[in-house]
Amino acid sequence: MTDVIDISVSLRNGMPVWPDSRGFRVDRTMSIADGDEANVSLLTCDVHAGTHVDAPHHFLEDGATVDQLSLDALIGPAYVASLDLVAAISASDLDELALPVGAKRLLLHTRNSQSWGQARTEFPESCVALDADAAQWIVGRGIRLVGIDGLSIQRYGDDPEVHRILLAAGVVVVEGLDLRGVEEGVYELICLPLKIAGAEGAPARVVLRWTGARERQNG
Numbered sequence: 001m002t003d004v005i006d007i008s009v010s011l012r013n014g015m016p017v018w019p020d021s022r023g024f025r026v027d028r029t030m031s032i033a034d035g036d037e038a039n040v041s042l043l044t045c046d047v048h049a050g051t052h053v054d055a056p057h058h059f060l061e062d063g064a065t066v067d068q069l070s071l072d073a074l075i076g077p078a079y080v081a082s083l084d085l086v087a088a089i090s091a092s093d094l095d096e097l098a099l100p101v102g103a104k105r106l107l108l109h110t111r112n113s114q115s116w117g118q119a120r121t122e123f124p125e126s127c128v129a130l131d132a133d134a135a136q137w138i139v140g141r142g143i144r145l146v147g148i149d150g151l152s153i154q155r156y157g158d159d160p161e162v163h164r165i166l167l168a169a170g171v172v173v174v175e176g177l178d179l180r181g182v183e184e185g186v187y188e189l190i191c192l193p194l195k196i197a198g199a200e201g202a203p204a205r206v207v208l209r210w211t212g213a214r215e216r217q218n219g
Helices: 091-095 111-117 132-140 161-168
Strands: 004-006 024-030 040-045 052-054 075-082 105-109 145-148 172-175 185-193 201-210
Touching: 052 185, 091 132, 132 161, 145 185, 161 172
Parallel strands: 075 105, 105 145, 145 172
Antiparallel strands: 004 201, 024 040, 052 172, 052 201, 075 185, 185 201
């Protein structure tokens, strides 16, 4: 296993996005092949496309914007938990995790990750996500950051309660992670969203650094 694992998805034209989102598009506006002196591209992007961070302002009018988030929450030890067999994550599912004492960052590896290995364009409505009791569980444990490998921390079709519970408590939400091949255990997380002034979220490059510490061995 490499020491540094990129768990961000590649932003590309035609990638799956939340229904009604403007999505992601990159267009070449200058091209060396066409005789221009440089290659230049224009980016049009919903800030919630691909791997991204939700700041409290996403669902709370007076909440912090993405440029106001503390880097202390975005960088540090994180526990990757495997929940491959569940269709919706409940508080009882989280109770069964081997979460290290004092853990402040939790990344949820579900069956969602497998979709990132497919060249699909449609939004997967059956994404695994948290229910409201699970969101309360995270807040109650003092977790500062929670990430998931689906495009949303809440289930498609649910109201925004899960987001509001987490964001009102100051929990940073990271969505759209690619956790394929990442073993359960403790890593160093480095999550750096674009510093967009006044925005409620931003695309992020997210990596894990292997620390060699496992809480549970496979097999």
